[in-house]
Amino acid sequence: MAKQTYSISDLASELDITTRAIRFYEEQGMLSPTRRGQERIYAPKDRVALKLILRGKRLGFSLAECKTLIELYDPRAGNRKQLDSMLELIAERRQQLEQQLLDIQQMQLELDTAEERCRTALKATGEA
Template sequence: MSLTYSISDLARELDITTRAIRFYEEQEMLSPERRGQERVYSAKDLVTLKLILRGKRIGFSLAECKELIELYDPVHGNRKQLETFMRKIAERRLQLEQQLLDIQQMQLELDTAEERCLTALAETDRKQGIAS
């Protein structure tokens, strides 16, 4: 008999909500068996959820996670999946590098704005000191 999980078992194990698990079902990323009203998840569903959560942590969209999961082929090997994953990693790195440059530019602009405000405040204080 293979290991199965209830929705609450998965939620507890992965520290996510049952609502999130149902959302991934709606997105057709999980397909639990049904025993009456009860959902019964397999070890494959657990692995799929772990992959989704890992993908989200590194910034992949849900569509990208789904694409990578669907590329898995235990019979013919997972070379295509791994190559796709490597390409997406490279793309994500480029996005992060651009975001880092954008943040650094924004910090410079904030520094400039702060310096102008401090200068204007000092000038205001100087004028008020003269007028008093």
């Protein structure tokens, strides 16, 4: 039985991304297809890596963080180290989002205060 492989267009179509994006991730060292002439041949591990990259991007991880997670994956040794790192990144991202939410709420309060002062000033001038 032949080992499953994928062309760049197979992956682009399946994952709804451009072939340029796939080539970019390859340039970053995150994918390592074999070559048959000019044709790129992607293995299942490249497909998994690409899915991890896309998931990481959706979660707000940097490319460097995604690359680290991919490099930690070792099917022979299990993926405990990768999962522990992923949990750490999730906790950090959650903390960043919570801080951003607090910052947004504070800014909304400041906007409310500024708006109220402007309305009060307009009323005082009789132009409201």
